[in-house]
Amino acid sequence: MNAQAADKTVATMAQTRPLVAMDHVSKIFSNGTLALQDMSLTVRGGEFLSLLGPSGCGKSTALRIIAGLGGVSSGSIDWPSSRINSKGLPEGDISFVFQEPTLMPWQTVFGNVFLPLRLRGVSKKAAEEPIMEALTAVGLGDFAKAYPRELSGGMKMRVSIARAMVTKPRLLLMDEPFAALDEITRQKLNDDVLNLWRRTGITVIFVTHSVFESAYLSNRIVVMKARPGRVHADFPLVTASERDALYRSSEDYRQACEKVSAMLLEAMGDAPEGH
Amino acid sequence: MTSSVPEMNASSERRKDIALRIAVPLVMVVGLVLIWHFGVVMSGVPPYILPSPGAVLSALIGDWSLLFPALVVTTKITLMSLALALIGGAGFAIFLVQSRWIEIAFYPIAVILQVTPIVAISPLILIYAPTTQVALLICAFLVAFFPILSNMVQGLKSVDHNLLNLFDLYGASRWQTLIYLKIPAAQPYFMTGLRIGGGLALIAAVVAEFAAGSAGASSGLAFRLLESQFRMNIPRLFAALLMLSALGVTIFAATSFISWLALHRWHESNLKREN
Numbered sequence A: 001m002n003a004q005a006a007d008k009t010v011a012t013m014a015q016t017r018p019l020v021a022m023d024h025v026s027k028i029f030s031n032g033t034l035a036l037q038d039m040s041l042t043v044r045g046g047e048f049l050s051l052l053g054p055s056g057c058g059k060s061t062a063l064r065i066i067a068g069l070g071g072v073s074s075g076s077i078d079w080p081s082s083r084i085n086s087k088g089l090p091e092g093d094i095s096f097v098f099q100e101p102t103l104m105p106w107q108t109v110f111g112n113v114f115l116p117l118r119l120r121g122v123s124k125k126a127a128e129e130p131i132m133e134a135l136t137a138v139g140l141g142d143f144a145k146a147y148p149r150e151l152s153g154g155m156k157m158r159v160s161i162a163r164a165m166v167t168k169p170r171l172l173l174m175d176e177p178f179a180a181l182d183e184i185t186r187q188k189l190n191d192d193v194l195n196l197w198r199r200t201g202i203t204v205i206f207v208t209h210s211v212f213e214s215a216y217l218s219n220r221i222v223v224m225k226a227r228p229g230r231v232h233a234d235f236p237l238v239t240a241s242e243r244d245a246l247y248r249s250s251e252d253y254r255q256a257c258e259k260v261s262a263m264l265l266e267a268m269g270d271a272p273e274g275h
Numbered sequence B: 001m002t003s004s005v006p007e008m009n010a011s012s013e014r015r016k017d018i019a020l021r022i023a024v025p026l027v028m029v030v031g032l033v034l035i036w037h038f039g040v041v042m043s044g045v046p047p048y049i050l051p052s053p054g055a056v057l058s059a060l061i062g063d064w065s066l067l068f069p070a071l072v073v074t075t076k077i078t079l080m081s082l083a084l085a086l087i088g089g090a091g092f093a094i095f096l097v098q099s100r101w102i103e104i105a106f107y108p109i110a111v112i113l114q115v116t117p118i119v120a121i122s123p124l125i126l127i128y129a130p131t132t133q134v135a136l137l138i139c140a141f142l143v144a145f146f147p148i149l150s151n152m153v154q155g156l157k158s159v160d161h162n163l164l165n166l167f168d169l170y171g172a173s174r175w176q177t178l179i180y181l182k183i184p185a186a187q188p189y190f191m192t193g194l195r196i197g198g199g200l201a202l203i204a205a206v207v208a209e210f211a212a213g214s215a216g217a218s219s220g221l222a223f224r225l226l227e228s229q230f231r232m233n234i235p236r237l238f239a240a241l242l243m244l245s246a247l248g249v250t251i252f253a254a255t256s257f258i259s260w261l262a263l264h265r266w267h268e269s270n271l272k273r274e275n
């Protein structure tokens, strides 16, 4: 993809329909913690959205609410362009990558990636092709028979991503998926996710603590503020150059990092809003 | 080439390790038997107080036609009660964790039965049960049942929350969550219950038979022990004891082996630490 094509992608994305909308969502936990207050966020199809903010500001909570895990205290989650099942979730459209790989240790890599399909009643035989495809996409084609304990941390994370991708979801939610990994592995997995996103046209909501990661990956950045959790800043990140190794050393990237950094600092400090 | 040298060293090291693991306890046992033998010979203790190992061995061979059927009876009771306890304990545990109210209602009853010493209930059971054999079976069942139940309950409840979330996200039914997540996750706990239950079933079978006292043709090893004591046939008493501990060791080895078979590929308890 060249610069022109990248621009075109961004242009089409701006026109796509909203996929999911958080509408004035508040969340109070049973112990009285107000984790989110009146948070509204509309995610459009095809976006790569990074969610940043200080620790404890409610990023994970927001992500889980979108996934239908733990309901809202007030407000609603709307799926304007999806068919909704009895649980209020779009049928089979969401995948979640947790901060930990969250694999079943008694299953092989194959068995772990098989899980979402198995739960839908897909036979093992019919599932084999998509599973191997997903594993190959994350570079683990040769490890189908291995058990999770035989894999490194980065490899486990890639299995988790393969499991999320095997259902070909429309929305991929990732909660600091690479936080525990070394820088090189992290960059490699960033590229993997980026490639998946480009190839499949999937929508990604990516929670991270890393300014660099968000500036590298996303075309939209949402910065949250803590206590109570709410959106502090929301801006697109459009760059002329393609996101690759070269981009990491470009002026574009440096500026993007600076901008995100400034917003994050603003959200963390008690400086008045709009300052 | 160079890498094969340390590998060979490692494997020969391991073989040496295994050989030592077998040889050391064996030498220990042989040594104790020798001490026993020479102790009896030199001190001149009469055989009706402490028989020599040789006398025990000849009692074992001479009374084989009396002792072996008793061994079969005890083995049968132990294994049958263990099997019932496994089915009952695991099944009841699955039932208990289905709802909080079921657990609140039933668990205290289970605990009361568990903490009541089984020897104290056995006279009652002996009265109510149609035959002594059935009474022994019930006693051994009750004792083996609870460790399996409580381990299984704990196992079913200690499932990784993120995995539970994942199953929710993919819309897994209660049944699917049980089959694909809770039961496999509880396996290590079940195996612990099996190992403990196996040992306890034998102990309970023996204790209950002591309590039962009376016996006919179908008496077990415990009755033969008592009978030998009354008749001051101490070598036979030792021979019966030897059979009981051989049975205990066999049950222990078998349950450990089953547990290893089920878990060795993935569970920590069965993995060699290689870091």
Ligand SMILES: Nc1ncnc2c1ncn2[C@@H]1O[C@H](COP(=O)(O)OP(=O)(O)OP(=O)(O)O)[C@@H](O)[C@H]1O
Pocket (backbone or CB within 6 Å): A029, A030, A031, A033, A034, A035, A053, A054, A055, A056, A057, A058, A059, A060, A061, A062, A229
């Ligand atoms: N189960 C819970 N019960 C009560 N309070 C909770 C629970 N989970 C989270 N919280 C609270 O809600 C707030 C938001 O938590 P959340 O995990 O969403 O933060 P986060 O932005 O993901 O933080 P981090 O970056 O450290 O992961 C925190 O103040 C936390 O203490």
Ligand SMILES: [Mg+2]
Pocket (backbone or CB within 6 Å): A059, A060, A061, A175
């Ligand atoms: Mg979090």
